Amino acid sequence: MNKSKDKETTGCIIVGASCYADATPALNLAAMLAPLTKADIRGILVEEDQLLSIAQFPTSRIVSPAGERIVTPSLQQMLTVLAGDARAFEKAVSDLARASFRSWTFERFRGEMLSHLRATTGSHDILLIGHQTVHQYIGDVVLVHQPGRDYKAAFSLARHLSNDLKKPLFIAAIATDQHEYSAAIREQREMLQDAHQRGSSGEIFDTKSDLLTRLSHFNAATVVIDIDAGPFQTNEELQDFLDKARCPVVVVGAHAGSHTLEYSTVIPETR
């Protein structure tokens, strides 16, 4: 279904994932965020090349979530599974949109997920990158902010999610110098005063690596980041960030910092 609609002022809530299992937690977050905006819902299933490559290795195995080694589905089988995922994803998007009386679209794309998602995200869009979790324990809501930059939009989303999930807010920042450190302290104090969930806290890291290390061991329900503000802005940084978070990520300012054009005409990156 390609019923597109330009929403320059209110934007869209975009849910992107490479499979339905990844999309599900992101769709849940989208449902929580929907009341905050009049935005339409866009679902994007990206059939990643590397996933399809795996299917072409004749002797490869896949480890199931239960720890069993199973035969990798063939390419045809994988495509069939992805087709099923697409149908489920599309239905979930339409249900979500209908429940909140708004329009929706669904797209299917083959290629590299992050690049495509950033390329299609508009200035007022909220991007939710789906990621299935390896366990059932709903963790805290993490907000990563850049000291000295506007944090209000991201904080608003993070606080809303924290209240809905009834989970504390963990605010992480990177401060490379005293100035950034003071700003981080001040901003985190302000944010924590407004945080409603008990147990909310903040931490300031010296380097991105420290933050990512912490994040990789942290039980997060979701991570909210404004990549327009930073500190992770490039696709590589964002990919690394996604790999370490291993949970759905809410991205605002996704349109900025990417190498794609601002408007809806997108030229996919070539490798």
Add this chain to the structure above:
Amino acid sequence: MSKAKPSRRNMPLPLEVGELRRECDPSAFTFKTTKELKDIQGLIGQERAMDALRLSARISHRDFNLFVLGPSGTGRHRAVEKLLGEQAEKRPIPCDWAYVNNFDAPHKPHALRLPAGMAEQLKSAMEELVDDMAVEIPALFESEDYQTQRRSIEQEFGERHETAFSDFVDHAKEQSVAVLRTPVGFALAAIKDGEIIKPEVFEKLSQNDQDAITSKIETLQEELSAVLKTFPALEKEHRRRLERLHAELAEQAVAGQIKQVQQKFLGVEPIKEYLEAVRGDMVTNAELFLQVRQGGDQGPFPQAILKFHREPIFQRYAVNVMVSHNGNKGEGAPLEKESLPTLGNLTGRIEHVSDMGALMTNFTLIKPGALHRANGGYLVMDARRLLSEPFAWDALKRCLDNKAISITSMSERLSLVSTTSLEPDPIPLDVRIVLIGDRYLHALLVMFDPDFSALFKVQADFEQDVERTPKTLQLFARLIAASARHDGLRPLTATAVARLLDEAVRMAEDSKRLSLKLGALADILREAEYYAGEAKRDTIDKTDVEQAINQAEYRASRIRDRSQEMITRNTILIKTSGKDVGQINGLSVIDLGTHRFGRPSRITARVRVGAGKVVDIEREVELGGPLHSKGVFILSGYLATHYALDVPMSLQASIVFEQSYGGVDGDSASSAELYALLSALSGVPILQSFAVTGSVNQAGEVQAIGGVNEKIEGFFDICKTRRLTGHQGVLIPEANVDHLMLRPDVVDAARKGKFRIIPVETIDQGLELATGVEAGKRGRNGRFPDGSVNAFVESRMYEFAQLRKNFARSGKNGPNGEES
């Protein structure tokens, strides 16, 4: 041969008026109205029964249950209730019983024996406990302390999962292997220069490189598999940690509350044990209290005062009070009456509710029966009703035998349904059963139920009448006074009391006894009170009592009146004057249950030569009962042993109740039948102005019969309707003289010489009176006097014998006398 007149010196005389109706003399009473009389405690004339009642009420042995027998209306129920009520007050208050959940085996509820009055207290305490827990436990689980601890646990386990996976990912990355998510699991792929090695690139690698990559990936797959397989154990550990946390929290809340409840019931061991079980269950199932948590206030009903104990999930903590005695001073043991002793009403029942099409039950659906309520005291039931209910009698015997109340349903007994049911702890039974029934039922039980005599060792046999003495008359007057007061009636005058006592004598059918059917007397009393009220009198007078008696008679006598009308209109032929051979007025009583009346019947006898058989036509057509047949055989025996003893009995006689189509029984008409037969044999007619009643034995003695008053009055009414001539009367057995208590109008007619009641002792006396001819006594020559009835009879017997002999000699066997 001319007939001899009977000697007047030997003939019985008509009874004096005073013998026809022995009335009570009001002047013998010392009171003017019953207002002056004190109530009498208990009944009169029932010492035997009351002693039995007292024994059964007081003796402690369990199998001395009581059967109260006797006619209805003698005050059995009231006497039983009064005595048992007094006795129950002196007995200790029995304990309470309640069923509670057996948390280990819910289908076997526990029975709690509690001090009197405590069951309801425990029930209320448990309800409060549940309500408090439903508020306290959710609050506890919303506390910051719990939230912090829980979050900490979840964070810990979440991080352990994340760390394990993260470490693996880092380890894989170190070996240039990326972990990819697929719709069906995790795939491992070799990377080079930050990119996944595609199949076409892999194919171009050397075999060694390919093998190395393949081997590396396989090893990492094993490691990843091992990591993922640790997750279930982690999850299990997480669950255990949370359960421990919940248990600790719940324990905090529950222990405190339980202790408060225990304080209220110190020293009661069953409650202590039960509360311990409740504590353990509440801690284990604390999440139940979280399920009913509702968000915020419910309008005018804030959550703090909601009745959570009513929620179905908390039924497990309910207390099902089976029987509770509120422990008030003076309450004593229970005295229960069960008017509908079905199996369920008697032993209790286990109810079921439909849930998704299946029948379900639990301990709260156990309902008590009469045995539960009466436990420790007395239970009174009507015997006939109990025996009429399926399985009730059997269940009662089983409970008494086992000394415990076991609840079974009829459907289980009949194996009609197979559904979840309960096996509650049986409740020990200590009860005295009192059954009230009639004598016939008691006799049947004794004869045919071997368990009955073992379980019901005492019988209270209520008399139906008492000897009439000056003392009992006075006592009876007090009894009447008490009955009037009890029913809120006007007081009676002494004449009214005397008239009522006359009626009691008549009901007893014996002038020397008073009937103890107090119910019937009370009915007359109440109706008399109504008439007194209509007449605007302050007291009940003799006229009111007589009116009540007459009106009751009138209301019930439609059939009697129609019967008499048929006689007076000659639809049914009865003569009250003249004389006839072989015909006599017999007397019978028609009993309609609440009303009896007498009626004359024509009895006829016919004779001819024959083989010595007296045919009872009633018996031949099966309208005669065995007692009637016995009477006819007896009179046949009399005949055979009194006349023509040296020749064979050669008569053929037939006796019948003319125009009787409804069947007859009893031998009270056997003397009348004999008179008719003797009249037929002798040819001496019987005066039709007489009616006769009395049974006869083979010696010719006239024996007593029942219903003598009604029979006399029945014939009197016919004669009165046609006009009393002064020659009419009734011959009755001498032995029935004491039973006479005739109506005042009959007595009045006798006083005026218009009607006679004549007692007879022998057939010969009756024969003389009925025929007006001497009966005749066999002389020393062995013969009856000439002209006597007996002489005529014997002569006829000899004649028959000779005829028969001649017939036998002649050999004739046909109407034309052909030779045989």
